[in-house]
Amino acid sequence: MGRTATEEEILLLKDKFGAKIPDWYLNLISELPLIHMEIGWQAHEPEEDYDGIEYVEIYEPQHMIDESFEAYPGIPILEKGYVCIGGDPTGSGDPYFVDFNFNNPPIFQIFHDSGDQADEILEQGKVKVADSFTDFFMKGIIF
Numbered sequence: 001m002g003r004t005a006t007e008e009e010i011l012l013l014k015d016k017f018g019a020k021i022p023d024w025y026l027n028l029i030s031e032l033p034l035i036h037m038e039i040g041w042q043a044h045e046p047e048e049d050y051d052g053i054e055y056v057e058i059y060e061p062q063h064m065i066d067e068s069f070e071a072y073p074g075i076p077i078l079e080k081g082y083v084c085i086g087g088d089p090t091g092s093g094d095p096y097f098v099d100f101n102f103n104n105p106p107i108f109q110i111f112h113d114s115g116d117q118a119d120e121i122l123e124q125g126k127v128k129v130a131d132s133f134t135d136f137f138m139k140g141i142i143f
Helices: 007-020 023-031 061-069 074-078 118-124 133-139
Strands: 038-042 053-058 082-087 096-099 107-110 126-130
Touching: 007 023, 007 061, 038 133, 053 107, 061 074, 061 082, 074 082, 074 118, 082 107, 118 126, 126 133
Parallel strands: none
Antiparallel strands: 038 053, 053 082, 082 096, 096 107, 107 126
């Protein structure tokens, strides 16, 4: 289903992000096979032709770096503590971010076309997916 982060990938994340990514997250992805795993949650009420489930694919470290340092909305919100942890496997281009300034932080999907200024993006261009990492994994559906 998924894989764990390699030692080289963990060192790359530490080098690139420094203290922006806490040790607990580095330990999580190096001990559990989360990378490339798709996790779903009940985002909407089911309809006749839609089950209401949305998904996030947990990114490998290089993709986290690319989305956080080379793409929008990642570039401007990185300074606010938001790190990209995953993407929408359906191809919407709306990645998932975590504000690692908090312990057990919430997870947000942030729209790729929500602007280029951090405050604008964080005020108008995000949707909370889960109140915390714990909540996300407890309620998540693994595919």
